[in-house]
Amino acid sequence: MNESKPLVEGAHFPLALSRPDLIPAARYSDPDFFALERDHLWTRTWQMACRLEEIPRVGDWVEYECLGRSVLVARVGEEELRGYHNACRHRGTQLGVGRGHSPNGFTCPFHGWCWNLDGSNRAVFAPEVFDPALLEPEALRLAEVRVETWGGCAWINFDDRAPPLRASLEPFATYHDALGVDRMHAESWFETIVPANWKLVAEAFMEGYHAEQTHPQLLARSAKSGYSAGTDPLGFVDPEDIVGSSLYFMRTLSEGMGGGMVHARDIEVAEELVRMDLPDDPVEALSEWTTRLNDEIRSRASAEGADMPDLNALLSSGHIHSVNFCFPHFWYLPVYGNAASYRIRPISPEETRFEVWTTTLWPAGDQASTPREPTRRPHDDPNWGEVLRQDFANLPRLQRGVRSPGFDAMRLARGVEGTIANFHQALDGFLAEREHADLLPALHGVSGPIDAPIRDLGL
Ligand code: FES
Ligand SMILES: [Fe+2]
Structure with a gap:
């Protein structure tokens, strides 16, 4: 398979794809292929480094580690994040492990050199014992890694030539x-x-x-007809069946995702709507149920102060x-x-x-x-x-x-x-x-x- 022409131009390495629908098995275990990924993918791609909630205050920082590369992502201003390679400019000791709050910057645990949050060096212990040529301020700055934000998260990229995150x-x-x-x-x-x-x-x-084999419990099913094929309303017997199936799916997904995706509060809203009047036609009934549930979830959330988008407008725009x-x-x-x-x-x-x-x-x-x-x-x-x-x-x-x-x-x-x-x-x-x-x-x-x-x- 690997002697044939690579699918991707220039992919002259072992285990390259020769067609898109046939994935060579060794790509999932070969150490050399893994090393290629480490050196050519993870060094050049945007990586989600942390959620912004992890570093809300100026001086908060978190370590992001992937394949032996460690980066400190720090909030250096109300609206400014910076990323630093996690290595002291003296002899390389990691400046931070895990996460912390250091409004005054970083201090190396080995010989005590210090950096400001903005990456500039603040102190070298006993500088007179060094050749001054080694202590140029620019050379002592922490080496930066690109950081940009999107979607409630900070992302890093080791490649300065990569396109912007967004x-x-x-x-x-x-x-x-x-x-x-x-x-x-x-x-x-x-x-x-x-x-x-x-x-x-x-x-x-x-x-x-x-999903059918691994998560059979997730398939929307009709309690009355036994019908089970996604959300096609034609398989449902009557409006009660539609509502029952919808509630079943919400509860099963919520439980199955440990309370995530569908939340208990969404289920409470649906439970209160169970007895709403719905047309007999299953297609119309499903549409009315969905619209009402979306509106009700949004208005409850808004009443509690959430800035929730119009879920029905999203649905009709293809979300x-x-x-x-x-x-x-x-x-x-x-x-x-x-x-x-x-x-x-x-x-x-x-x-x-x-x-x-x-x-x-x-x-x-x-x-x-x-x-x-x-x-x-x-x-x-x-x-x-x-x-x-x-x-x-x-x-x-x-x-x-x-x-x-x-x-x-x-x-x-x-x-x-x-x-x-x-x-x-x-x-x-x-x-x-x-x-x-x-x-x-x-x-x-x-x-x-x-x-x-x-x-x-x-x-
Ligand atoms: S290794 Fe950091 S101060 Fe020496
Ligand atoms: Fe799955």
Whole structure:
């Protein structure tokens, strides 16, 4: 397979794609391929480094680490963030680990050199013992990493030639701006380590084709006819059946996502509407139910002070996608003024860090407080919501399976598994060290709703 012409121009490396719907198995375990990704993807792509709520005050900083590169993202002014390579300019000691609040800047724990928040050096211990040529102020400044913000998050990029963040996230960014994701606050944050390659973990959230087998509880079903095929109202018997099915789905998704996506408050609103009058025609009934529920959720949230967009206007302008991927490692899953959000980071060829946040526009209640650190759980912890527990259960088996000598390549559906194919094409563009001018339009063909068809990304 690998002797054939590469699909992506210039992709002259082992395991390059030769067609978009056939993914060589060793891309998920080969250490040399993993090293290529480390050197040519993760050094040149925008990465979600933290939620802005992690660093609300001037002087707050958080360490973002991926594949051995550590960056301190610091709030240096009310509206200004900076990123620094996490290494002392004396002998390289890391200046910060984890997170902290240092309004006066950073002090190295080894010999005590100090930096201001703006990255300028403030003090060298006993400077007279150095050759002054080594202590030029410019040379002692902390080395900067690009930081830009979008969607309630700070993002970093090690490549100074990469296009601006916002342009790199389209059409994902514009889609979510309309939903107000930048105004959402996090209600929960969990982290786990999954024993699988980062791309296998990512691909578990790029298609709904697995839902029927992996998450059968999520399929909208008619209690009366047993009908189960998405939300086609023709399969429902009567309005009561539609309302029952809708409530079932809301509760199951909420429970399955650990209270994220659909929130308890949305379910309460729906429960109060259960007895509303609906037309007998199932199509009209579903439409009326959806419209009324959206309006009611918005007006309740607004009454509590939330700046929630008009959910029905969003629906009619095509905001119907509940799982959206942003190349290479971030997701928003928006529903009713809430969203779950995922981030993944490779650790080793067969180990991946996965995080999930639940965020919402509903105002924080008295009980709620924004988590500043993730709660860590094993991937097989029974406390994960059912949906993620089901996804995580597949992944170790998938990793072991793709290493089987009897497995040569993944075979992708051209329609519903196209997001995976597009993701790999864009990846090969990075690994082939293509120019950003070529990569940018390719990114626009990858980031967005999942379940996309295979696209020609022009690479
Ligand atoms: S290594 Fe940081 S002050 Fe010496
Ligand atoms: Fe899933």
